[in-house]
Amino acid sequence: MVMNSPGRNSELPYIWFTFRATTYHALQVLFKRKPVQFLSHTDIQDENAEVWHIPQTGEVFTSYEDYLNRMDFYKQRRFNDQISGHSGLTFFEAFNSELTGGREVEASFPEALKGPILRKVQFQTISRLDNLVDMIYDEFKHDYYPGEEVSVTQDGGVRIHGLVRDKTTFGPRISSDGSRTLPVTRYLVNIKDSDKETIVTDEHICRDRGAFTKSMLRSFIKRTVIREAWTGAPWLVKHDYANMYHIDTRIPPQLRHDTKLQERKQLLAQKRGITNEVNGISNAGPMRLPELKPARKSQKGKQGQSGIKGLKWPLSESVNGVNGLFQHEQERVPIREPTPPPPPQPTKYPIEDLALPPKEGSLRPRLKFMCRDPPVKVKREIDESHPFIDNINMATVGAFLETWDTLNVYCEIFQLDSFTFDDFVETMSVASNQVRVQLFDEIHCSVLKVLVDSEREGGKVRISLPELENDHSDEEEGDEGENEEGEAGEEAALEPDEKPKRRATRSSLAKLEAERLAAEAAAAEKEEIRAEQESRNKAEELMREFDWIDHLRKRNFANGGWQRIMVGLLHQLSKDGRWKESCEDLLEQLVPADADPTQEVVQQSYAELNVNHRVKALEIICLLTMQTKAVRGYMEDCSETMTKYRKDRIEWQRQKKQAIEDVRQLHEQRKELIPDPGSFEDVDPNLVKETGDVKMTDADESLIDKEGPEGCNDADTSQLKGKRRGRAPENKMREKDTETGKEKKEKAKADGKEAEKEKAKAKTQREVIKLTPQQQKQYNKILKEIQKKEGIIKECEEEVAIIENDLREADCPRTRVLGKDRFWNRYYWFERNGMPYGGLPTSSTASADYANGCLWVQGPDDMEREGYIDGPPDLQSDYKAKFKMTVSERKASEENGTSVFTARQWGYISEPEDLNALIKWLDPRGFNELKLRKELINYKEKIATHMENRKKYLGRDVEQDKKDEAVTKRSSSRIREKTPELPTYRCLQWENTMALEELGHIHSDPPPPPRAKKQSKKREAQSEATARGPAKTRRRG
Template sequence: MDFYKQRRFICQISGHSGLSFFEALKSELAGAQEVEEAFPNALKQPILRRVQFQTISRIDTLVDTIFEEFRSDYYPGEVVTVHVVTGDRLTGTVREKTHFGSKVLPDGTLSAPFSRYFVSLDGRPNEEAVVDDAHITRDRKIFTKQVLRSFIKKTVTREAWTGAPWLVKHDVAAIYNIDIRVPPHLRYESKAAERKQTQSQKKIGATDFDGMVGSFHGGNGPQARLPELKPAPKSHKSKQQQSQLAKSKQQPSLDPAPLNFIPTHFPPPPHPHPHPHFQPPPQIPFNSHPHAPPFMSHTFQANGPPQQVGPHFQNFHNSTFAFAPLASLPPAPPPPPPIKYPIEDLEVAPRVDGPKRPDLKYFSQDNPMIFGRPSAEGNGIHMSSIGQLLETWDTLNVYCQIFKLDSFTFDDFVEALQFTSEDVDCELFVEIHCAVLKILVNSEADDGKLQVQLPEMEDSDDEEEDSIEASAVPTPTPEPEPKPKGRATRSSLAKAEAEALQKAAEQPPEEPAGPVNTHRAAEMEDSIEWIEKLRKRDFKNGGWEAIMVGLLHQLSKDERHFADCEPLLVQLAPLDMEPTQETARLQYAKLDVNLRIKALQIICMLTAETKAIRGYMEESSEHMTMLRKEKIQFQRTKKDAHDALKKLNETRKALEPPPEPSPAPAVEKAAEKEASASVNGDVTMHDVEEEVQDSHGDEIMDSDEEAPPTRSLRRGLDRAAERKRKREAEQEKKAKAEAEPKVPKQSKALTKVLKDIQKLQDKIKECEEEIAILDNDLREADCPRTRVLGKDRFWNRYYWFERNGMPYSGLPTSSTADAGYANGCIWVQGPDDLEREGFIEMRPEWQDEYRYKFNMTVPERKVMEEGNTHVFNAHQWGYYEDPDSVEGLLNWLDARGNNELKLRKELQLYKDKIVTHMEKRKEYLNPSDEKSVDSSHKRMSTRGKQQPHVDHTAHRCLSWCNNTAINELGHLHSDQPRNRKPAKKAAPILPPAIEEERQTRSEAAKKQRKR
């Protein structure tokens, strides 16, 4: 607010500066009203038509142009002043205007155009003045540049890109019947394409054809540009090909004329073969000589006498090598502007024979498609209940810490809602209702305050009195028949009776005084007092069912909930049964699954108004802020580590010794020498020869006899190998000795750098792990709303409910955590009404336009591209449950559209998680034989708590147990709290405990990762 109070704003109408925002706004509104009243009505439409689509960028220049154009032009209906022949000035109103154009005079000049005006004079109804432009004026104060500028700024607008046209505002254009359709050449796409084409032409220069012709021309165009043109070698090549083709056709031998050829009767050029850097002198203009050929660059010279020029020209132009004159070529049309993707999804052209979307599966019993069968046939759930079912499951799992519930899978939840038994209670079904009801009203130990606002109920005494009065309505006493005047005869009595019957028939039947009772919920509520029962947490033996009846009955007093609550009350408190707690229990056990979903959805939505849920949202928001700050710190640390690592890598490269030359070249040289020697027939071995000579010398010194050559050679080879090894060892020692003084200094510095690099790499890895953990914590803490994966081209919404607000597989401490998934499906919701009416079921004229563009309407395209299954509105849902469908959906999505590009990115981001949980769900719903045998063996060996659950194999939902409530409260929600213990455990229910618990989720994940 301080910013708006600063005196830095300007009134665009008056130009006053130094105003606050509200003062400037008030001044602009007042100035706009003054301009609207002062500006002549007759000029509004012509000026707006003139301003529409103007491309003058500065408004001052636009105002000057419009003012100069209209200052001497007048329109019918405008108040003007005319100069009559007598010299008087009279006021009047322009009735008619006639414009005369220019006229061609005998000397060829044009006369100036002029206009003639018929003006009705004020005060002289029978007189009119016919004047021209020079004898008519308007009041100077009415039409000024300032007023015109204010009027234009008030009525037109302009987009923020270079070359954008001025556009009249839509509401003003509708008043004055001004076309608002922007011409194609003034749209942003055309302007952008035009600028790109201009830039490309500047870079490339002339086209290939223009360059070729320019290189041939002898005198056309500036000569300074000729050296810049490159296609001259192409032209020579093409001329050689032309001459070869001409020879193959047995035509006279033709040689291509040199560049800029001039016939022999013209003076020859001074330099027939100029230097590459030679600048040729100005040549004869094109076709300047009367006998020169029309295109010298296309002239060929025969090998015969040079005087015979004409026949060769005629032969050339009759051949296939002739070029059309440059002026006769049509200009190339500008290329269509390239489409900048992504664009609106339905504006992307349909793909011919493109992939179809994978078939949807329907969880409900009724199928929105005319053909096809539902995947869960016979489950009893209606399509109208699917949205409420998903909403309730998501709410209970996202806020399970507030409700003190173990998380549960979607399939177990559905099975619990379908479970009906008068003897066995489904713990999941009972605990959900009791946990939600406890949020609505505090316990007696916590002041027992009602946490939601409910409609007020009338007092029971007043209701009893009203019922007594309604039941004891006295029968109306019949009105006394009017006594007949005078003497009564039979005919007169019959006539009176007929009139009375006719009046009774004409009167409408009397409506009942009050509403008809369809249930006994009011009586049940009076006998139970559901709020007091809820404060005491009396849920056993039909207690929570009776509380539900009382709550629904009180909600039905609100018009918004009446239609939803009334069918439930008719079933839970029927007229033919006593209004008791036992009746509520029995009726709830037999309640239809769709009504169960509706009842649970009603009370779950009530919890959004409670302080517990709102406080949880606020704490989650603050927790997310803290997590984001922590993530930013890790990101900064990671960036600094990356920068330091880059510098250390440069230092390492500088400290590393140069790589030693590989011995491969020496080996190759030796091999070459051996190969050359083998070619000559001798294999030379230098070391062996030296050793042989030495051995010979030794033997000669010892004895005069010569040793056998073979034996001496063998000994020479042995000695040569030994000496060679010794020599190599000595060389290695020398090399090490030479390198020893330098290595220690380099190795210490290099070792230190390598250690620092390793530390930084570990630090970066640690930061990445922490950022990943924080991202997951942010995802789990994002609980205010369900995030949608995205929308497709037909505005269907795609949900993966594990996307935010909960762990991917539910709470790890849940009793059904071994399932390994939470929902395990991608749910597809149809478009809402606004999107359906605006984008799919459009107006007929819009559908015709779309058909003209793509040869089909949007509904036809939907049927063609979606395959065999569809969802048509927001009340219809489908789902995908197998990994192949996810892959097919990714192939079907077109990344050229805005919606599907975002949806595709989200699916690719979470694809691995989605596929994993789909597989986990499949294993959970269809366990293998080994797992089923193991699980049954475990159940048979257990005792105690699991002993009553005897039918777990038939109903998975019976395996769920609320461990969270047992650990935090010491008992289930449905059990009666123990004496004095709830008071001691009241502290953990407060919001600080919730905050501590929320923080421990991320801390536990960190500790687990660090282990």
């Protein structure tokens, strides 16, 4: 900031400000993707007035408030650097970055190319910068200019460096036979090493690698060229560079903005049929005859007296040779009747969903609830898929979904086989000391292992934990402090002259007394908190001689080890205010105050723990894993993999586009030989018989006959061809759904009919057209090329589909929502991203062929509910006046009595019929439901298929239970009753095969002892001799 104080001369600083402004305005810092507009200069009348100046912009302010407001605007982190593309910067950071980047660009860009490139860019109307860069680069990459450093390739392939001195271009030549040669450019190059000059053509000259690239060209154009923000605006070289390289800056008239606007107005006028009129006189269009209207009987006389008052005569025409213009304005006849007002514009969809009127009888399919306390009163239905809902609270359903999704998306990090959601719910509900479920132990142990590294890996703690207070260390430190104070007192007594005691005053004594009382109060409060905590649980006593981190490093999970580690982790997290309430609630259940704090008690308590508390504890440790380096590194790897997949997809799409263009050209060549069969549909067969043309052999038929088996008729051949065309490689498209038998038959039948029609057309065509052998050979060659290119297109489509699926599975950072409905309910299909559709194909329960199998519905969050559903009373009254109901009443009526009201409430849809009904219920005229409906239609087949697979998987247990009941009834009543067996559960079939393959054991078991190395024969003999001991000898009597 520069401020002119009164009494200073203000002329020189003002001139300097102007110079700085013109210097830096060549830079373009962007704000909201547009260049920052600087304030215009203010005229300072008083030379002694104080002014405030911003050096980077050259702006001068006479008011300090204006200066501060402008500085506040420049200090916002909303500016972009145009050259580097960096965003989220302040104006000054972006200014310095652009200044530095501009200098680097100007220093690295070839000086000899700057002028020619800027002349080429000037007044270009290509709107996209990428297209402009491509066009300029393609034109200049093989064109060289005097002053450029190049490499010259001599005979023998030797490259030498030189400098272009001169350039001569020769136009194309026309030879005697009429052929035209390409233009040739010759360069005079000065060789650096020998200072010799040589003449070379563009075939033997090139630039060094990196001397001229697209990225450099893009940065240079950004630095030196500007373009206004209207359609068709030309690119303009900045004035500084235009003056430097002598480039004309006068914009041609046809490229100016006002010219473009005038052209658009003329086009609109032509479309509407309105002619331009000047001073009320039409000067365009054909002459119109006057429109005569019959006058009433009472007005016939008046009409004769008033001349042509009743006629509607064009003003530019004359009546009886006299101009039709009247001398008095009050006697002018109107040109035409006033145009009626335009009709109201039709509503443009989509609009806000709740702005659409409700439809009578339009009901959303009923939701199901996996809890004992649904948000609305619903009739309890027997749901065989969730027999444990009587123990699950609605507040736990969200945690169930969150933990299951986390464990399956990051199953490779946890080294866990994927598992279905129904097995997960069953596991968390039935696991106990009587029913040992491997999935229950493996989930907890695998997640705990991610939090702390093993001893082999260094034993590092990968999460941030609150510090625990160590009473013993505090007492020891207090004793040491007292001893030190005593020793210091003795030394002070020995040397009274060196350290005289300070005189005690009343204020100092009062201060010491206040500090002592405050310390005693803090200690009492701490003791009270500790006593209260011990009265609620005995976690403190359980952890006194147990270091849970050390045991977790050693992987001591057996015999209640992981349960005690969980207690230690929860106890330490309870010192953090964010986790305090949840952790203390869990510790009351695991280490109750009326039980002995032992490992066996903790193990028993965890086995008897309520399912809601189990899910809460698992949710806490799953949330902690998001802080670890392993999960974050996995996310970064997936992000890099997705970038690679996107590049591969672009490449395959490019190949497909090129193949489609080749097929189009080949079809045009084919049509030149034989027109489309459509023109021969109406040919009379009798005429064909009379002509007696020789029947030609069609290439399609010959190829099919060669490839197809002998004895196959046309329908069989078409079926085989259809199957080959429709089948995707199984090793790549594992998620491809198999069609049902009925659909296959219908498809084959339709393909057969279509093939018969095509063959009938081709037959008529063959009989009409006669080809020479050379044309026949060329025609067959073209057809083979078309078939080859179509195969390439099919391969590209299959590869793009595989890459799309890989992108979907690698998209793991967050769960993607399908969309929202009119009442702002969110819809989730958890298989949409981050995991295979049916779980890992190598999982022990991969035969289920589904992961979650339900469409989940979450209620609106608080802001959406308060803003859109339960709005202010005035808005509700307006809505009721318009639609005769409030939004809440509409929600209750259209959601069929199964509503969710908050983001902590969940419902689900599990039937394919309900999915179809949901799609029909959605209105595509609304913003939200248009997107949701599009997503549901996109994934409809997948969702319905996995819903069916879920029903089959869950139906196996029902059938097995019925068989067991039948066998029990048939058993004889005379047989003594047996001990009741424990029920069998689906979740017992799950096994952690991933851990067995990668580790050699499951997580909950200790690792096997290392195998003993094979000993040499010498050591083996020595060990055997030692084991036998000394040889026994008989004693003689």
